[in-house]
Amino acid sequence: MSSRVLPVFDLLLPSNLEEAVGLLSQHGDQAAVMAGGTDLLVGMKVGMSPAFILSLADIQGLDYVAFDAKHGLRIGAMATLSQVVDSKVVNDKYHALWYSAFTNGTPQTRNAGTVVGNILRASPAGDCCCAALAHGGSVLLQGPAGKREVDLDEFWLDYRKTARKPDEVAVELKLKAPEHGYGSGFAALTRSYQDLAKINAAARVIMDGKVCRKVRLAMGAVAPITLRLKEAEKVLTGQEVTDQLLEQMAAAVRKEVKPIDDVRSTAEYRREVAGVLAKRVVQDAIKSVAGPCPYSCFMGA
């Protein structure tokens, strides 16, 4: 049919998490963990060749999107991007994550691909990575010694490297509960809709009237991992948000990013547009505090 066929591998299909951890303890160094497969299988058609694939497909009960006001949002390892897009609570309360899922890939890949898979892929251009980092939260990992949580701020170590050990399964993504005055926004620049981002940005604000009480600003494809822009956050924190302040923040963003030239864009362009995109997502986040999701016009699509 074509040269784009999968190499031979051994499929591991555990039926529960304990079994999965046991199999990873044996084969972890040579195994790739698969949820939806929309990224891993493409990688394997163009060169990757793990000896084992451990598929989470037969483990029941990992496809949840659950929210409570105290603990926040929990997204299970097998919850697809489509489930997140269809979730009213994500659309209502986690606008940045919702929009990053809505614009991710194509309808077909969203039906198979997962949010947790996007986080674990650890691409600096990952749209859900960027949105999740702005919201703030953690990844729940299960290994031979039990469960542990790793803060998203410490989860990505380097390009395609995470804090997950080879014998651990990422079970869920947790995002913090919204506080009063909570809002968020996400934006990505791509050549076409389904393309990978040449740059993306997300902001989460907690506003007190016009004053920004707290902010988290994340940006992707401007460094080997998705970045928190802490200097830019300092410019906004505790201040009344004005056009002038947003310009100062944009200047801080341009100093803080470390983009490179690659196939999708140039470092020079990324640095310039980083400031523009940061302003845009902060403005979207502030808008979303007051009312409906700034992207609600897309609902029902």
Next chain:
Amino acid sequence: MKKRSISLTVNGTVHDLEVPVHRTLLQVLREDLDQVETKYGCGTGECGACTVLVDGEKAILGCLTLAASMDGKSITTVAGLEKDGQLHPVQEAFIEEHAIQCGYCTPGMVCKSVSILAKNPKPSEEEIRHNLEGNICRCTGYVKIVQAVQRASERI
């Protein structure tokens, strides 16, 4: 495991198969079951030519699905949309609107259109276009395809 025994229903017919785990659903459909109506385009999940429906009306990509993970599932290809000799309203609308030129994208395009209307029977043009983003057509320029989905939506 290197092979897995699966029971796969395709357009209403149950097949008991032993599939090598590295074979995709698309390979099994086309090469093992001789159901070549579903097309191979890019092989990497970008063009949508291999779109089929799983368990009713959820559109997935045959080229990025391991056949071994499809045990117990029911697949509908474009050839399974016809009922009692009657084409599906989406198929009829594609013909009436001349939404087909070379026809290579059509099986995937029709399957995806069926899934759009199953979820939202009256989509706006913007919603149709957003939901057809994963299906590439190099002939038509999409206008007639969008019109076909709109025409079908009036009949569903």
